[in-house]
Structures are given as C-alpha cells and as structure tokens.
Amino acid sequence: MSVRLEMKNMTKRYGQFLANEGVSIAVGAGEVHAIVGENGAGKTTLMRMLYGMEEPTSGEILLDGKPVSFRGPDDAIRHGVGMVHQHFMLFPDFTVAENIVIGYEPKRGGFFDRAKAMADATALAERYRIPVSPTAVLGECSIGEQQRVEILKVLYQGAEIIILDEPTAVLTPMEVSELLATIRTLAEAGKSILLITHKLQEVMEVADRITVLRGGKVTGAVAAKDTSAEELARLMVGRDLEQLSERTEQRGEPLLVVHQVTMQEKKKKPVLDQVSFAVHHGEIVGIAGVSGNGQSELLQAISGLAAVQSGTIRLKDTDVTNRTVALIRETGLAHIPEDRYFWGAAKEETVAENALMGYHRLPAFSRGIIIQRKWFHHLVAAWIERFAIKTSSAHEKAGNLSGGNLQKLIVAREMGRETPLLLAAEPTRGVDIGAMETIHQALLEKRNKGDGILLVSSELSEILALSDRILVMFEGRIVGELSRAEATEEKISMLMAGGRGDGSTQATA
C-alpha cells in the first residue's frame, strides 16, 4: 500500500491557542483512515489546512511525495482531494444527476448536455455501486440518498482522496450500515478515505487505521485490528469512561398523560395517529424511531408549538392541550429541542441572552419589568462551569460556540428550570464523549430526583442506556413498548422498520 497523502508536523496557532500541534498522518491508496477526537480536538482544523481553507503555522503536506499547498477547495479538487461536508452543499430543486455534475457540467455546443449528465451520473453510480436515481429531484430524496449524491459529486470531480466529515451524524441506523458498505467499496476501488468522526463503533467497523486527536495533539495512531473501542475512548478522553450506574425502579405518579392525540392536516395522512402514553415521576421514557415518524410533531404538540386536532395532553393534572407555550412551561415543562439552531438558540445574540430565554419573566430575575441581568449572570457562570462550556465569556455571540458547546448551554438552560417534566430531544447530538457523559449523568440525576423525562433520540445506544421504558414510533403511531429489561437493539430496530417486534417483518401500517 503506497502512501498517497502525508501531513507532517502540522501546527496551527491562533494567538496563544494551539489548535494543532505537530500532527502527522499518512494515508495510503485504498485505505480508510479514521480521525477521531472530541469536539475541539482539532480534527476540523487539520482538515481545513489540508483543504486549503486555513494556512498552517508550520508543517508540510505531501501528495504522492510532492509538497503541495492548496489555495482553496477548488485547488484541492484539482489535485484529487474532495470533501463531503456534514451539511450538504446541494441544490434541492435540481435533479440528482444535475447535482452530481454541477460545476463540471458536460457541454455540447456551449450548452448543458443533460443527456450526457444523466448517462455519466448513472455510470458513476453503477461503477461504485452507490444506489441513486439520477432523475429524482434532490429535495425529495432522503438524507441518506442526498449524502450518496454528495459522495458521487466528489467522485465525479475526480477525487482520489475523499474526506468525510461526521458522515453518520444525520443518518438512520439502516443508512449508516449502507454508508459504511459504500466506504468499503470505495476503498476497494483504490480511493483513500479520511473519515472524521467520534462514533467509535463505526470506526472499529470500517477503518483500517485510526489517528486519535486530543487537545490538538495525536494521542494514538493504531491499526483497527490492534485496538478496541474502549481503548480509543480512553485515548480520546484521556481517562476511562464511567459506566452509567445500574438503577432501581422508582416509578411514581403519572406526570404527563397523552391520550389519543391526533395531528393531521386536512385530507392528509395523520402525522400523529391516536397516540397515547404516559410519563411518570422518576422515569425516563425513551422514544425510538427513524426520524420523521412523528417524533418531532409529538414534541411540538406537548410543548405547545403545534396544535393537535383531537385527543388530550395533561401535565400535572392540568389540561394543556393546545395551550400556549408560556402556560405549558409555567405548568412544569422544559424542553431541549431537537434542532438547536432552529428552535434552541438565536445565533446572532450573546451566550447570556440565549441563556435568559424562559427566565426573562421570572420574578427571581426581574424587578418589575426590568430584567436584573446581574443576578442572572451568576447562574450562567455556574452553568458554564458545571457543563464545561467553552466560551470566551458570557458576552460571546452564541453562533461562535461550537455545536457541542451550544448544546451544553441549551441543556443547562433547560435543566436549570428544574421543572417536573423535561422533553429531551437528541440531547447529545453532535457533542463529544465527555459532554455526552455529563449530559447523561445530569439526565439520570434528574430522574433519580423524581422528575420525569421524555427522551427522543435517533441513537439507539442512547435510548437503551438511559430509558426505563422504550416506546417505538412508526408512521405517527406508537407501535411497541418495551421495558428496560426486555429491550434489545434488534427488537427495537425491527419495530422501527415497521415490523411487529416478534420477528415478523410485515408492516403494521
């Protein structure tokens, strides 16, 4: 296996801060090389330097033995280095084929040659065994398919080295295994893959070699066959991870009772169909399901962000069906939203102002109509400390925080309300292992105090680790309930896919 790309002693300094310090990696042809590390470990900086988006402070990049320095993404692509971004850069109104050839369109007589684009895209997809339908409009494709389009686009542009930035973050379990298979296919075809991720199971499954970064430095460079997920975690975090403690059942009175709730637009299929369940004091109820099966709508209905057409929602014996968000929050609900940028924060405003949401009318932090920001700042400082939120100050723009740190801020804000019920949607999406541990511990503490938590997550491992009971949603309905003892990944996966959970795969719809 010949070395195709080498980065030697890469260092990047921002002022006093060393984002990368003497990082070296080498990637061969046909190799899948994973770069793992927590958020802020320097993975992104390293890739940005490779991709010509950042100037290295020192260090050398060798491509096929020759020193190179790219002036930007276009230049990198010309040298056969392509990147699949976490957030796709595609045009939803164009077809799959058009998206694949964009920027390098086949032309005939100066005009776009649509037929050739279609043929090229189809040939490319077949060659690498990546299933897409070239004529489909991209916006109507699933996230997994959009990602495959993104990969094909990079291949079309002639990439030999493909960087995949957190590619599985947005995928369903099924799509993840398809993607991992695609990655293997590409490697067998001789492509070099740089896989940036913090999901260790996937790394163990697909990577040949693994470089671990912590605090900008390489803490381990190992072959996958010589290591284990536990060792990688230790290298990433710098210590052993605590196991979540076993717990005793302590289920109390019903706290949230959802009864036969239906949400439906006129003449359309209901997005919530006669949903009934309860969350009791002192339990975590997990909702598993492939995203888009009604989980978002359920959370919006409970929190007052969307109206339901029939059924009732009772919180602490108060009917809160279709009431205002403010009233429901006052009754006893806090909410970690699934999309932190859409619902959870105002990126342009400061950390302090983002933290204040929901507290700004509490008597404890205001005198009349005047908000007492000084009183509040102590609380925010405590949150920053407890959750180790990395920010230069409370006056930093929230948009400047990394995704994981912003998430920690949101979790701190919502936990801080100390409400009896907490809706936690994807509470650890995009956060690093250390933060995930903190957040999971905090959720468990809340449960042990006797509060109820409704947990929605697309990470089965998270659902399994935290939940006392697990409900599975499929096409707007609850299709199964499993206790902590009886739940296994297989049973849940089966229900998630519309099977009955007893081994049969027949759809219940």
Next chain:
Amino acid sequence: MEALKQLRNSLLQPLIATAIGLAAGAVFISIVGASITETYQQMWNGAFGSFYFFMSTLARSTPILLIALGLAMAFRAGVFNMGAEGQMVLGALSAALVALYMPGAGVIKLLAALITGIVVGGLWSLLAGVLEAKFKIQLLISTLLFNYIAVLFTSYLVSDPFQDKSGSAALAQTAMLEKSVWLPKLFPGMTLHAGFVIAIVAAVGLFLLFRFTSFGYEVKMLGSNPFFALYGGVSQKRVMLISMFVSGGFAGLAGTVEVLGAQYRFVDGALTMPGYAWTGLMAALLANSNPIGVIFASIFLAALQTGAMGVERNTEVPLELASVIQAVLILFISARFTYAWWKKRKQGRESHA
C-alpha cells in the same frame, strides 16, 4: 474593546453609504454644471451654517426622528409597518381637532391633544396588526394601503367638514389653533420647538426599553430568531400587536408635534409633501434600528434637506440634489442588507466545512 469594535462595525457601513451618496450628489452637481465644493459648502451652510439654520435642521428632524423611532421598534420585532404616513396624518388631525374643539385650559388641551395623537395613530396601526393576527392579512400590504385611506380621509375632512372657512382663500386646512395650546419654541425667533425634546426623551426611553426590560428582550429575540422566541414562550402575536401600537403611536406623535409646534393647524399635504414618513423609514434603516443611532440619522437626513434648500437659494443647483443623495443612500442601505444576508449565508456554509 469589544464594544468599540462593534460600534466601529455598525458605523462603518452607514458612513460608506453616505460617502457614496455624496459622491453621487457630486456627479449630479457637475452635470448641472456647478462647482462641487461650492455647492457642498452651501449645503453645509444651509444645514449648520448658523445657529438659526442649525435649529431649523433640528426642527425638521423632529417628525423624522419620531417616525424613525416607531419604525425602529417595529423592525426590531420583525414587523413591517409601512403605514407611518397614514398613522401620522390621522394622529395629527385628531390632535388638531381636540386642540380646537375641546373645552378647558390650554395646558390640559395640549396634553389631551398629544395623547389623542398618539392613541389615534396607534389604533390605526393596531387595526392592521389585528387584521394580520385574525385574518393573516400581510402587514406589509395592509399598512401600505391604509396610507391611502388615511391620507385621503383626512384630506376630505379638512376640505369640507372641518375646513377653515374664515379666510378668503379656501385652502384645505383646519382653523388656526389658539396660542395656549402651542408647543413652546425652545429659543425665541427660532423654529425649533418642544417636540424635539419630546423626541429625544422618547429615543432614550426606547433605548432603555430595548436594553433593560423583559419586553425589550422579547422584541430582540423575536427579531433575531422568531422560532427560538416561540419555543421560549414568547407570544409573537402579543409582541406584534404592541409593536404595531407603539410604532403607530410614534407616527401619530410625529404628526401631532408638527401641528402643535410648527404649523398650528392641520394643513392638507403639509405632512405628506415633505416625505417625513419615508425619510423616517430611511433613518431607521440607516441606524439599523438603534434608537440612539436614529437620532443622528434623522438629523443627518434633515440636514440634507435643509442644506439642499440653502443650495437652491444661493446657487443654480436645484433642490432635487437632496433627493439624488437620498436615493443613492437608499440603494446602498438596501445593498448593505443584501450583503449582510449574503455574507451570513456564505458563513453558514463555511462554518460547516
């Protein structure tokens, strides 16, 4: 340090837009065939050349400032109130009628007139807000069309039922207000009246409201990310309705102080012809809806107009010079918004890299 940097950033773009506006004015001047430096010298003199001219500029800035403050409130909340003109004339006429026909002492009438002007302007604006809340009629359209109703209705009222028939010429205007309800002049022999003080106090008040109150916080968050505000329990409807009332109230007050402090009667067209409402809109945009910035933007835009009058008095260059500079300013301010939007998008894409 951070605050200074922010200040510099927020000042830089309006200053660039202004410089380009003045450059475009220079082109206009040279096409007319006059000397650029002399014309701008005359313009400066017309606006700030003497204490009298300076006070006239401040007087002209008063209604602009009040309207701009109301719009700053609306824009911050993400509400598009384009109806300042109608709100202004309705407020002004109602105030004039109260001042004319209400019995009582002068001071009482003056206060009643001021309050009436605010309330009528506010209610007219609120009506558009209610239509949006109840029937989803877009504010941008309803407020714009409401201007025609209000302007033509007031025009009718002063052309017939409330027309001053005492004079020889049948002008469309109300009778003259008695002296006891006039807003006092700040300096004898100058045009500047107490309305300017009211406007400055209002600007500071609005600044404090944005900065320190829970309502100000809700307005800011709604303007910044409405979904975040909704999620946090902010009632968008409530903030929208309050913002509509307040911004309409400010517009009504703008018309009212013009009537009580400058014209002493409601004259058809006297508020709409100088384009106070639209200049106020520009001032709010130029200052990026910052209440303190709005003070300076309003004085600057008023100075362009009074300066251009000075230019017309003393040179061959016509009054339209001010319009040219303003038009280019608008162009570049809107370009600034597009640029900010574009940059945000680009950043958004890059931050994922």
